[in-house]
Amino acid sequence: SKQQDSTTPSWKKVDYAGVYKDIAALLEDENYDDGSYGPVFLRLAWHASGTYDCKSHTGGSSGCTIRHAPESEHDANAGLEVARRRLEPLKKKHPNISYGDLYTLAGVVAVQELGGPTVKWRPGRVDKQAVECTPDGRLPDAAQGADHVRDIFYRMGFGDQEIAALVGAHALGRCHTDRSGYDGPWNASPTAFTNFFYTELLDNTWVPKKWTGPMQFVDKQSGAFMMLPADMAFKTDPRFRAYVERYARDQDAFFADFANAFAKLLELGVSFPEDAPLYRFKTLD
Ligand code: CCH
Known part of the structure; x- marks a missing residue:
């Protein structure tokens, strides 16, 4: 009923196995890079999550502030708009999924569909606004040791x-x-x-x-x-x-x-709803 629909939290209205399949269908493209968006999806999931600071409990994938400027424009995130743009139609198709859940799930799909291990994953991240972007400099600098x-x-x-x-x-x-x-x-x-x-x-x-x-x-x-x-x-x-x-x-x-370690990375700083289920998605083949 309408009543039930308005009291059900949005994260519960999403078919996550369906989103997994839709992301997997977006991986291959012979005209992009080495033929797969998997690597750049994985990097997006990591950069969305790797801003976490365990002392201040700020950052991480929960608010998905990586999609907003200024965070989207930090040097470390150059090129990740390619991944965000590729995933955008899925946000339209599954409007109840949060961006934080979509981008982290894209990392899981990339690892699994490219032949890696099964990665446990939970939904329930809640998107935040641009004012909550993390400061620049939280991701590693490749020039250092x-x-x-x-x-x-x-x-x-x-x-x-x-x-x-x-x-x-x-x-x-x-x-x-x-x-x-x-x-x-x-x-x-x-x-x-x-x-x-x-x-x-x-x-x-x-x-x-x-x-x-x-x-x-x-x-x-x-x-x-x-x-x-x-x-x-x-x-x-x-x-x-x-x-x-x-x-x-x-x-x-x-x-x-x-x-x-990757499942832990994707959950840093996220307060999941108590009843958020833990998924182990099957690969497509
Ligand atoms: Fe990384 N990474 N990464 N990285 N990374 C780059 C590309 C990828 C560092 C720097 C870079 C992780 C850790 C580190 C991926 C996943 C992970 C690039 C090139 C730099 C620079 C970007 C470009 O030019 O497109 C540094 C420094 C560290 C740690 O000290 C971790 C952790 C992960 C995931 C778990 C993936 C995947 C790529 C390839 C992206 C692509 O587009 O092909």
């Missing part, structure tokens, strides 16, 4: 093992000179979720790229693959490196640890 990476992720409430697992997402996608200024993919299969970030990091000799762009590394042998200065910290820092060696040897361990 281990101390900076720790400062940023400890602020979110993560430990070294979780940080080392999360950065394995750099098996997917690529850097774009017109977004971050960096250039190139991390490996030869940027649309498959694998443990290749770790194997490539350890197996190659990485040398500074000879160009006028920002300082980054390329593999000495082919020059086709890249590492950011911040990525190299996972090879040179002994505590990070111990996890990198484990994940390079054992893809199952990486998948399990990534799934936990």
Whole structure:
């Protein structure tokens, strides 16, 4: 009835399995990048969430302030309008879903449909207005090293093992000179979720790229693959490196640890309704 409709919270009126399928249908496009929007959806979910500060309990995916200026225009978020634009028709089709739920679910779909682990996910984020945008500087700076990476992720409430697992997402996608200024993919299969970030990091000799762009590394042998200065910290820092060696040897361990850390990332700072169900979505195939 009408009465029931007006008292039911909007998050309960959404068919989340249906949204999952609709997002999955948007992944492939042979004319975009390496043929998939998955990597940029994953980056959108991470940047929507990674602004969390565990001391002030501000930021995170809950209010989805990443879609508003000035946060949308922070340097770290350059290029993410590509993902937001691609997802926008789904907000029209499923008007009761919050943007925070839509963008985080897009990250889950990307990981799962590109061959990664099942990621537990809950709905119930409530969008906020532009005045609640987080300040610039909460996301990691790729030009820096281990101390900076720790400062940023400890602020979110993560430990070294979780940080080392999360950065394995750099098996997917690529850097774009017109977004971050960096250039190139991390490996030869940027649309498959694998443990290749770790194997490539350890197996190659990485040398500074000879160009006028920002300082980054390329593999000495082919020059086709890249590492950011911040990525190299996972090879040179002994505590990070111990996890990198484990994940390079054992893809199952990486998948399990990534799934936990990524589910935690997507929930940072969110107060879920008590009756929000926990979903484990099936992949399309
Ligand atoms: Fe990342 N990432 N990321 N990253 N990232 C970039 C691209 C992707 C850093 C910097 C960059 C995570 C952690 C870090 C993805 C997922 C994750 C780019 C290139 C930079 C720079 C952007 C461009 O030019 O398009 C730094 C620094 C850190 C940590 O210190 C974490 C954590 C995740 C997810 C769990 C994905 C995916 C991409 C590819 C995006 C694309 O469009 O292909």
